[in-house]
Amino acid sequence: xxxxxxxxxxxxxxxxxxxxxxxxxxxxxxxxxxxxxxxxxxxxxxxxxxxxxxxxxxxxxxxxxxxxxxxxxxxxxxxxxxxxxxxxxxxxxxxxxxxxxxxxxxxxxxxxxxxxxxxxxxxxxxxxxxxxxxxxxxxxxxxxxxxxxxxxxxxxxxxxxxxxxxxxxxxxxxxxxxxxxxxxxxxxxxxxxxxxxxxxxxxxxxxxxxxxxxxxxxxxxxxxxxxxxxxxxxxxxxxxxxxxxxxxxxxxxxxxxxxxxxxxxxxxxxxxxxxxxxxxxxxxxxxxxxxxxxxxxxxxxxxxxxxxxxxxxxxxxxxxxxxxxxxxxxxxxxxxxxxxxxxxxxxxxxxxxxxxxxxxxxxxxxxxxxxxxxxxxxxxxxxxxxxxxxxxxxxxxxxxxxxxxxxxxxxxxxxxxxxxxxxxxxxxxxxxxxxxxxxxxxxxxxxxxxxxxxxxxxxxxxxxxxxxxxx
Numbered sequence: 112x113x114x115x116x117x118x119x120x121x122x123x124x125x126x127x128x129x130x131x132x133x134x135x136x137x138x139x140x141x142x143x144x145x146x147x148x149x150x151x152x153x154x155x156x157x158x159x160x161x162x163x164x165x166x167x168x169x170x171x172x173x174x175x176x177x178x179x180x181x182x183x184x185x186x187x188x189x190x191x192x193x194x195x196x197x198x199x200x201x202x203x204x205x206x207x208x209x210x211x212x213x214x215x216x217x218x219x220x221x222x223x224x225x226x227x228x229x230x231x232x233x234x235x236x237x238x239x240x241x242x243x244x245x246x247x248x249x250x251x252x253x254x255x256x257x258x259x260x261x262x263x264x265x266x267x268x269x270x271x272x273x274x275x276x277x278x279x280x281x282x283x284x285x286x287x288x289x290x291x292x293x294x295x296x297x298x299x300x301x302x303x304x305x306x307x308x309x310x311x312x313x314x315x316x317x318x319x320x321x322x323x324x325x326x327x328x329x330x331x332x333x334x335x336x337x338x339x340x341x342x343x344x345x346x347x348x349x350x351x352x353x354x355x356x357x358x359x360x361x362x363x364x365x366x367x368x369x370x371x372x373x374x375x376x377x378x379x380x381x382x383x384x385x386x387x388x389x390x391x392x393x394x395x396x397x398x399x400x401x402x403x404x405x406x407x408x409x410x411x412x413x414x415x416x417x418x419x420x421x422x423x424x425x426x427x428x429x430x431x432x433x434x435x436x437x438x439x440x441x442x443x444x445x446x447x448x449x450x451x452x453x454x455x456x457x458x459x460x461x462x463x464x465x466x467x468x469x470x471x472x473x474x475x476x477x478x479x480x481x482x483x484x485x486x487x488x489x490x491x492x493x494x495x496x497x498x499x500x501x502x503x504x505x506x507x508x509x510x511x512x513x514x515x516x517x518x519x520x521x522x523x524x525x526x527x528x529x530x531x532x533x534x535x536x537x538x539x540x541x542x543x544x545x546x547x548x549x550x551x552x553x554x555x556x557x558x559x560x561x562x563x564x565x566x567x568x569x570x571x572x573x574x575x576x577x578x579x580x581x582x
Contacts (some may be wrong), residue, residue, distance in 0.1 A: 132264050136229060140260045154235040154256050158182040163240065164248060172242035184209055184250060185235040185258065187287065189265075193226055194255065199249075202234060205293075211236050221255050231261030231287075275381060297339025298417060304369065305416050306390060309409050315366040315392060320355035322348060322372065329353030329512065332375040335385075348374035356393045368392035400514075404502045407436045410499065430498060438505035441488050448492040457484065481506025538575040 143149040163182065185211075186202035201208050213220040228234070238252040268290050278285040278292075285292045307317065325344065327334035329351030337346050349442040352371050359367045373389050394401075414421045414432050421432040439447070446454050449466075456462035463483035467474050472486045484506055496502070499581065504516055 125264070129264060133232045136260065136262045139227065139229075140262065143257070143260060143302070149260065150258070151256060151258060154183075154185060156183045156185040156204075156235060158184055159206040160184065160186065160202075160204050160209035163209055164207060167248055168241055172246075175241050180240045181238070182250060183235065183237045184239060186231045187261075188228065188230055188232065188234055196222075197223070198222075202236070210243070210247055211238075211242065211247050211252050212241075213252045213255065217251070218255060224257075225255055229264070230262060231263070232257060233259035233261070279381065282503060288294075293504075301417060302413065305413050306409065307370070309412065310368050310392060313366065313405070315368045315394070316364055318356070318359060318364075318369055320349075320359075320369055320371070322351045324349050324355075326354075328377075331511075333377055335374045335376045350375050352391050354392075356391060360393050360395055363459055364395040365396070366392075399503055403503075404435070405436065406501075410436075428497065431460055432499065434498075436499040436501055438501045438503065441484055441502060441506065442504070444492040444496070444502055445484060445487050448495055449487065463487070464473055479508050481508030485509050504523050 140149060140465050151567065163184070167180065184202065184204070186204035189203050189208065191200040194196060198213045200213065202211060208568055213222060213225060217291040218225065235258050236250060236252045236255040237254040238250040239413060241251050243249050243250060247522040264312050267285065282292075286296070295337070323337060323339065325346060327347040327350050328344055329349070330353070332350040334347040334350050337348060338344070339346050349371075350373055352373070356367055356369060369392075370388065370390050370392065372386060374386050376384070376385060379385060411421055411432050414423060422430060423430045442454075443455050454467065455463065458480045460480050460483065464474065467483055470487070470490055474483055474486055478486075488502075505513070507513075507515065537579050
């Protein structure tokens with residue numbers, strides 16, 4: 112048999128003008144509409160590709176011939192090889208791919224119609240399972256239906272969607288051609304489900320708080336503005352749910368959490384999105400040490416649930432989550448990653464400024480010791496913390512929403528809030544005002560380093576009984 116066509120995503124279309132291809136596909140759709148055959152919705156599949164491979168993947172060709180199994184499958188046409196009176200094709204559904212074997216004798220006029228279909232079309236097929244000469248589980252098609260006409264060609268089957276910006280802007284195309292991207296979505300769902308179950312088991316209550324707020328509180332970020340027409344109010348999309356969650360603690364719920372969408376009108380990159388998902392939890396009668404214990408336990412359990420092991424390989428490096436997570440203060444991290452630094456001068460503004468100048472770290476004239484410490488930490492220590500590490504005891508100057516630490520080994524390099532005068536409080540909040548003007552985002556003062564500032568941020572923060580009396 113003479114090979115007539117061999118194509119996958121992008122295959123058979125190389126060198127063609129995309130606009131011309133789209134015009135051709137639109138013309139085909141117009142013909143289908145005239146014939147009353149566009150977008151039929153009466154096809155019902157009874158099997159998925161992954162389920163068929165799981166159930167019949169080990170069955171021999173003889174067994175399949177002796178036990179005819181009729182199936183109806185449906186999915187996107189990802190590959191086809193047309194050879195005279197017989198053809199092979201592959202379709203993909205949410206569980207995987209299955210091969211189709213099509214013959215002119217079995218399909219009649221429908222076989223010629225199939226030749227005019229395009230990669231990316233969604234089709235339905237009914238037939239019997241069998242094995243090809245190469246041993247691949249396939250469906251010998253007896254009936255074929257075009258369900259959805261694809262109007263745009265898919266990316267090249269070998270290179271996929273290589274452009275990062277296009278992948279993020281057209282995520283649906285990336286999902287079509289990339290199994291690894293689909294797996295990321297499935298994994299995210301499992302992570303969210305696990306975190307919910309973990310917190311529910313600790314008697315936390317999941318709640319919902321307002322997205323539109325009169326005051327954009329709970330973080331240092333530039334908000335999005337909106338307007339409530341019925342009330343005639345200017346409002347803000349929330350930058351964090353913190354203030355409302357703390358009110359629930361005051362109301363006596365004691366343990367609450369929210370998986371929420373937040374909106375920060377700031378920078379945009381592949382790691383930062385103005386709209387992102389955050390998990391925040393608050394509880395009474397506990398402090399940061401309890402949260403570190405729980406986060407460590409949750410991380411191990413999550414690894415077991417997703418990977419079946421606590422040894423994770425990432426970018427060629429093995430991370431052993433079964434070992435105790437390291438815990439160190441900001442000052443300890445600075446000392447460790449800055450050989451020769453004077454530990455006794457870590458709260459001396461003049462000394463810290465000279466150190467920053469030596470390392471080329473930019474700072475503002477009004478920055479105090481706490482802010483300078485954070486600049487040194489982010490410059491020299493943060494990127495070097497590879498293993499799971501909790502960094503705590505952030506300076507008061509960059510932690511306006513956190514209560515003071517009671518531990519002697521974790522005292523802030525600035526005055527305790529209980530002894531701060533109004534003037535010093537204003538100085539401590541000045542970096543927040545400057546940050547709002549510059550539109551920058553600051554490191555969360557109570558987040559372990561494993562919680563990166565990304566689209567999905569896990570910020571298990573604390574609210575102890577002593578905080579309640581301050582309110």
